[in-house]
Amino acid sequence: MFRRFACATSALALCSAASGTALAQSAPQATALDDVVVTAARTALPRSALPATVELIDRAAVEQQSALGASAVETVAALIPSFSPTRQKLSGFGETLRGRSPLFLVDGIPQSTPLRDDSRDGFTIDSFFIDRVEVIFGSNAIQGIGATGGVINYVTAATPREAAGFSGRVQALTTFDADTFGDSAGYKVAAIGGQDFGRFDLTVGAAYEARGVYYDGEGRRIGFDGTQGELQDSVSWSLFAKGGVDLGPNRRLEAMVNHFTLEGDGDYVTVAGTRATGLPTSAVRGTPPGLQPSNEVTSAVLAYSDAGVFGGTLRAQLFAHDYAGVFGGGTFGTFQDPAIAPVGTLFDQSGNNSEKLGFKVEWEGPVAPVTGLRALVGLDGLRDTTNQELVLTGRDWVPLTQYESLAPFLQLNQRLADGRLHLSGGLRFESVTLSVDDFQTLWTYGPQQVAGGSPGFEELLANLGATYELTPGLLVYGSWAQGFNMADVGRVLRGINTPGQDVDTFLDIAPVVTDNFEAGLEYTRGGFEGSAAVFRSNTDKGSRLVLVGGVYEVAREATEIQGLELTARYTVNADLRFGGAYSHLEGRSDTDGDGVVDRDLDGANISPDRMLLWAEADHGDLSLRVQAQRLFARDFEGQVAENSFEGYGLIDAIGVWHAGFGDVSVGVQNLLGEQYVTYYSDVQRPGDNLSYYAGRGRTVTLGLTRRF
Template sequence: MKFAPTALALAVVTAIVAPQFAHANADAATQNLPAEAENDTAVASQSQQPIEKMVITSSRMAKPVSAIPNTVTVIDQETLQQQLAASRDLSTIIGNLAPGFSPSRQKMSNTGETLRGRAPLIMIDGVPQSNPLRSGGRSGQTIDPDMIERIEIIHGANALHGLGAQGGIINYITKKPDDSGHKLSLDVSAPTDLSHDSLSFGANYSFSGSSGALDMLGSVGYHSSGVYYDANGDVIGVDTTQGESMDSQSKDLFLKFGYDMDDSRLELMINHFRMNNNGNWMAVKGSVANDIPTSAVEQSQPWDAANNRVTTSSLVYKHNDIGGQQLEMQLFNQNFQAVYGGGCFASFYDPEFDSAPGLTTCSTTNKGENLYYEQSRNRSNKWGLKTSLLANDLLGFGVDLAYGLDLFSDTTEQDLVQTGVSWVPETRYDNIAPFAQLSFEPLPQLALSAGIRQEFATLKVDDYKTLWGAGNKQVAGGEPDFSQTLFNLGASYNLTPALRVYSSYSQGFGMADIGRLLRDGNSFPAENASVDGAINLEPVLTDNYELGIDYQGEYFTAKLAGFHSGSDMGARLELNQDGIYSVKREKSIIRGIEASLNAYVGDADTLGLNMALTEGRYDANQDGRTDTDLDGANIAPNRVNLYWEHEFSFEATSRIQLNYFMDREFHKADGSEYANFDGYYTVDASFTVPLYGGSLSVGLQNLLNEDYYTYYSQTMPNDTRNFKGMGRTVSLGYSLPF
C-alpha cells in the first residue's frame, strides 16, 4: 500500500471539513457548555461528559492539549483499567489506543516495538527507562501497571526530555498520595480451555494517606504468569534468548512521599521492579517455510533464566513563586540490569574456553570447536538532574517562557554471564543540555511556540577487544564529543471553539545502539580500529513535520494528523543469521497518517475508531535516496481499531474492541518482495461492575480465538522465533478499597 501524505493534502482536507464542523459547532454552542470545555482532550479520551481541561505534564510547560502542536494520546485511569481487564501487557494497551505503536511481541523483550516507526523514549514520571547506549529491548518491563495513574504519549520526534525520543515520548505517570486509605486488588487469567499450567494470577495491596503537610503512598504487587497457548490449544514457543514473559514472576514495590510547604512541595518516588522467568521450558524449533510454529517443551533451561531488575527513583522539588517564576527540579536515578537467556551460539565461542571446566558443551563444529552454553547481561546506571523555570506572561506581553538545564550521565556495560568476558565495554555517556521554550498567544484563538535545545555530549570508552567470534579485534578507546542544536516550531489555531488546526516542526536527538556498534567488529573496518572518529557512532538526528486537525463537539470528536519523519543517518536494526541484531546507519524516511473518531450515541454509548497508516524506506545502496521498505523490526503495520463502550444504569461499564492489522508486502530497491505480513484481527471485551463495595472486572482477550502468527514473527522470519499469538484468554479481577 503506497501513499504520500503531504501538507497540501491535509490542507485540502481541512478546507473541506472546516465549514461543516463550524456549522455543527454552532448548534453545540447553544447547549451552554462550560467555558473550560475546550478541545483539550487526547486521542484516548472517550467520555460523553463535559470535558475537563487536560494538562500534559510531559510537555515541560504543563500545557493543555489544545496548546500543543502535536498528536497527543492520554490513557487515563478509567481507560487503563478497562484495558487491564483483558490484558496486563502495557505494549498491547498502548497499541490498542495509539495505533501508531507496534503490536506487542507478547514477550519479555520489546525489541522492534516502535512509535511512528522509530524508538520512543519510555519514562516513569519523567525518569528515562530506555537505555540509549545498549537498548536490549527491555525498557517496556520496568513497572507494574497497577502503579500507574495515566500514560501520556507525545507522538513524533522531539527533544523535550533529551536523549532518545526519536519516535516520541511514552511517560508513565505514577499514582499520587491521597486519603483513600487501603486497597486490595486480585486478578486471575487463563486460556478458556483451562490447561493446568496456564493459570496466571496476581495481587496488589496499596495504602495512601496524609498527616498534616506529609502524605504517603505505598504499593506492593506480585504477578505470576502461566504458560501461553495459541488458538489451537498448543503451547506457544518460548524466547529463551531475548526473554520470555510466560512462565514468569514479577514483583513491584512502590513508595511515594510528599511534603507540602509554603508555595512549594518536595516529593520522593521509588519503584523497584523484578521480573524473573522460571526457566522451566525450552523452545522447539519451528519452520517458517513449512508453516510450523515454534513450540516449547517442559524442560529446565541449562543456564540462568532471563530476568529484569530495575530500580527507579526521583526526588522532585517544586516552588510556585521564585521571583514570580515557577521552579521545578528533579534529581533522578535508574539502576537497570537485564539477564538474557542462553544458547549454543558460535558468536560467543572463544578458543580460550574450549572445554573449560564449569561450562556445558552443547555441540561441536566441523572445525572441531566445542561450543558451550553462554548468555549475556546488560547493566546500566543513569543519573540526571532536570532544572526548569517557568515565567508566565513575561513582561506583560502574554509570552510564557520555560528555560533550564538538563544534566544526564549513563554508564552501561554488557558482559557474558558464564565466562565473565566483556561483550560491550563499559561505556559512559555524559550530556549537558540548556534549553528554552517560548509560548505566545497573539490572538485568543492562536497559540505559537518555539524552542531551542543545545546538546553537549561526550562518549567515553576505554581500550577493548571484540569477542573472538566478532574478529577478536583490538579497538582503541576514546572520548568523541558531539554538539547539536535542536529546534522546534509550532502553531495551533482554533478556527472555532470546537475546531483546531495545528502544525509543527521538531527535531529529535539520540544515539544509535552504541553497544551493538562497539561489539561488532564490522563497525571498525580500518586496520587501526579506534572509537575516535568512528562515523557509525555519530548521533541520530530526526526531523519531524506534522500537520493536524482536531474537532471537539457535543456528538462526536475527530482527529486527523499527517507526519513526515526523516533522518540522514538513522539507526536500523538488522537481524543476523545467528538471531543477534546489528545496527545499520542509513538515511531513512517514515511518513504516515493517524486518525481517530469518537461518536456519542445517546447518553450511554460511545463508538470509536483509531487508525494509523505508515510507510517507511531506507537507503540500502548508500546513494542518498531511500529505496527499500523498512521491515517489521523498524515499522508498525497499518491498522484500524474499532470499539464500543456502554454505561449501564447500575454503574457498570462494558467495552468491546476490534484490532485489524492490514496485509503488507516489503520490497527491495529492485521491486522484489523480501517479506510479507498476512494480516489478522483480534477482538477483546471487558465488563466492570460494582460489587460489595469494590469493583469486579471480566475480560476476554482474543474473544473469537483468532489463529495467527505475531507481526514480529511474520516480518522477521526465523525458525527459532516463529511464534503464534495467544488464543482466547479470560481474566477476572476484583479490587476492594477499605
C-alpha cells in the first residue's frame, strides 16, 4: 500500500501518521491512519497535526514491485512522481526528490557521503529486507545534514510479535529480456525468518542476486557505465539481523545489522553510440581493465526506548555506518603522474570511503499545565570521516576529511479547537566543524601543498506549520521549514591548483540552507481519496553541479524550485481500485551572481514532469496490477538544444497467483517494448557518445514467494 500522508516538515523532528491516497496496494485494508508511525519523522502525532507531505510505501507495495525485479530505489521512483526517473545504473547521480538531493536512511542511519558525494546511497540494502519506505518531502533537518529534497527511510523487517513459533518467507526470482534470453538472464534467492521468544525476539536473513545484461527495446545490449558503476552483469549479496529484548512493560532495547555488497562481473566493454543519429551506446563481450566497480556497506544500530520517563517517551539511538565504493578506471589526465609512469599511460581508479558514528537522544511528551501542548526535545551527534583514494597507486585524491556536528533541538505542537486546529514550530541549532590535515594534491594540479585547517559554522534552523480540519474528511495545511546540506567539499579540495592555499581560508563550507514553503489539502469521502500540494524551495547559496571539462564541479549560487503534486485514488469495491499521481517542477538558478535567477536548472539538477496511472483488480486467487508512467518533454532555457528532453511513456504489468504452495508472480517491465533513451542520458553530455544509454526493453520476471 502506497499511502499519502500529511506530515509536519520540520527542521528538527517531524511527525508520523497518515492520511490516505493509496497508490499501490495488493488488497484494500482497513487502517487506523492515526496509529501509523513514520519513524523517520521521529515523533508520533495524529494526522490532523501534521502540516506537510509524507508518503509511505508499505510492505505489500515493496513486494509487489519486487515482482518486477525492482530495487528499493526503483520502487520509490515507480510510485512517487516527484522523484526522478532512475538512471538504471549503480550511480544515482542526478536523481532528485522535488529537484533536490534526498537523504537516504536505513532505520534512521544516514547512508549518504556528503563530504564526497558519489550518489550511491540508494544501493546499500536489499529490498527483500525492507518492511516499508517512508518518504518525507521537502527540505528539512529532521535527521540533520543532507535532506534538501527530503528524507527516504528504508525501515527494515522485524519479527512479528503476535506470531507463534518461527515464521518468515523465502523467495526465488528470475529476470530476463523477453526477446533475448541468453546472457540477459539473472536470478535472485532470498530468505528471512524469525521468532518471538517472549521477552526476546530475533530475525535473520540472507539474499543473493546475479544480474544479467540489459537489452533495449530494439534488442541491443545496453552500454556499461564503466566509471560510475553498473547494476547489469553484477552480483550482490546481503546479510541481515535484527533482534530486541523487552526490559519491562515500557522499555525495549533493539539492535540491527545490515551488510550489503554489490560488484560488477566485468564481462563486457562499452561500444560508443552516435547521438547525432540516435544510436545508443552498446556493449560487446570483453574484459575491462582494473578492479570492477563495487559497493560494500555495513550499517549497525542500537536503539533504546522507555515510555515511562517524566510522563513521556525517551528514545536513544547509537549507530555506525561503514561504506567503501570503488569506481571504474582509465588513463584520465587527472590520474597522471610522470614519477609513476609516462604521462598518458598511467591507469588508475578511485575509491570513496566513509565511516560514520553517531547518536540521537530525544524525549517527547505533554507539557503541563498547558492543555494540548506537546514537546519534543533532543540532541544529535555525528562524526563522518571520508577520503577518496586512487586504489591502484595508493594516492589520496580527496584528503582525509572529518565532519563533526552537535545539534540540540526543540519542537512544540499545540492542539486547539477540540483537535481541529494544530500549530507547530521548532528550532534546531547545528554546530559543525570540518577538519582537514595538511595534504598534497595530485600531480595534474601542480602538485600543490595545501595547509590543513578546521573551518566550521553554526546555523539555527526553524520551522512553523498549521493544520485545520475544515470538515470531516477535508484537511488543509501550510508550513515553512528549513533544511541544510554542504557543498561537495571533496570535489573542491581535490581540485586546488593554486599555490599557497590553506583550508581555513580557501574552503567555503557555508551550508546550503534551503527554505521550503508548502501548502496543501487532503480530501476523503466514500471510496475517493485525493490530495494536492504546492511548494517552493529557495536557497541563497546553493550547490549546483556544473560540467567543466568533462568533470562535474560545484557552483555556489542561488536556486529556486517550485512545483505541484496531485494524487487521487478510487476504490470501486473490494476487488477493483484505480488511481494516479502527477508532479510538476520548475527550477532556476542565478548564474551571474546578481541576485536574480536567470537560467533553468538542467537535467542533472531537476527531473521532468511526470504522471503515474494505475489499476488493480482481484479475482479469487488472482491479482493484477497495471501501472503506467509518462515523462513529459522539457526544454531548458539557457542550455544547449541538444540537452532538450523528448519524453516517453512506459507500461508495466504484474500478475500474482496466490496458490496453496506460495505466491507465483509474473512481472513485465516496459510491456509494449518502448525504445527510449533514459532521462539523464538524454539531457547531459551532448558530445559524449559513450554515455548515451537506452532504457531497458521488455523484461520479464518470474517469481515464487512462500511464507511459513
